[in-house]
Amino acid sequence: MTPDPARAKYNQLRSLRHGPGEPQPGTLSALTISENIVLPPTPGAEASFGRNRLDVDLCVGEDDLRISRVHGVFTYQHGYWWLRNVGRLPIRVNTVLLHTGSEPLPLAVGYTTIFLRGNRQREHLLEVLVSDGEDRASQPRPSQMTVPPKRWRLTPEEHVTLTVMGQRYLAYDPHPMPLTRQQTAAELADLRPREAWTAKRVEHIVSRLRQRLSDAGVAGLRREEVGEPIGLTLTVNLIRELIQSTTLVPMDLEWLELPPDS
Incomplete structure (x- = not known):
């Protein structure tokens, strides 16, 4: 060499x-x-x-x-x-x-x-x-205020959809997986029976949110970034970003326990 x-x-x-x-x-x-x-x-x-x-x-x-x-x-x-x-x-x-x-x-x-x-x-x-x-990292700052995480602004529709889809992560499941689009739509239909929830609607919500966060600089949300096979990788990366940024928190699961349309 x-x-x-x-x-x-x-x-x-x-x-x-x-x-x-x-x-x-x-x-x-x-x-x-x-x-x-x-x-x-x-x-x-x-x-x-x-x-x-x-x-x-x-x-x-x-x-x-x-x-x-x-x-x-x-x-x-x-x-x-x-x-x-x-x-x-x-x-x-x-x-x-x-x-x-x-x-x-x-x-x-x-x-x-x-x-x-x-x-x-x-x-x-x-x-x-x-x-x-x-060279900010080289300077000790023990008394400075802690920088809060960058939380992403979600619409109510995005918030409830990703809470349902990522509920196993929020519940500290030791081996969590996202709910499928079909499972997510079925649970949302139970929570909000007056609304038309389908797997296609869930897919559009998740895709738009993933695109928006990717455009804002979040890595791992595009097909070309993760390689094949894609599987659930993009959805997993999206949910992890939302949880790590505290955009979604375990307390959000309380919404899933409320009576329908409450």
């Missing part, structure tokens, strides 16, 4: 900080349990990660034979860092599964967690930070 003067690599670095001063916007830092690399946003810049320390820029899962020797590649193109899977097993990016041969996934500005599932259910963590040009 030929050394790249534009690439900084640090062994045993336990932080994603770029160092003193403000990092260049778009700078990528990636951290494993043992190494860290920092790459400026240069068109065509590329860095690989995987099991074979001699063949990659960032070693991860060195003792785990389920991790490919070269498992993934970061590339900077068109103003974004893109992640491509070149290994045998999927890469989990936050809640999105990126499969081998899928279209590269753009990384959002900020912090992203990447997991590689290894032997005996081990998960190897790769932390990634794409800088926005401000």
Whole structure:
């Protein structure tokens, strides 16, 4: 592997900080349990990660034979860092599964967690930070007010639909799954018998909301971002975003216990 003067690599670095001063916007830092690399946003810049320390820029899962020797590649193109899977097993990016041969996934500005599932259910963590040009994380702020989560504004129709569809998540089911469109429509018809609820109506509500949040910058809500097979991935990602942002909370389940049309 030929050394790249534009690439900084640090062994045993336990932080994603770029160092003193403000990092260049778009700078990528990636951290494993043992190494860290920092790459400026240069068109065509590329860095690989995987099991074979001699063949990659960032070693991860060195003792785990389920991790490919070269498992993934970061590339900077068109103003974004893109992640491509070149290994045998999927890469989990936050809640999105990126499969081998899928279209590269753009990384959002900020912090992203990447997991590689290894032997005996081990998960190897790769932390990634794409800088926005401000070094806010380096300054301790113990007495500052906590920044509240960004809650999404939902219409009453969207709120009740996603509460019903995601009720198993809100009820802390250990293995939650979204209700299907048909199941959601059936429960909504019981809750609001004066309204016409169908699976097609539920689908339109969920699709419009997913599109709106995706346009606002939420990752994992478009088909091209998650790869095939799609399955329930888009719906799961939508529900998780709504719950993690506290747009939906467990108390919303109380609406489902009220008498119809109350």
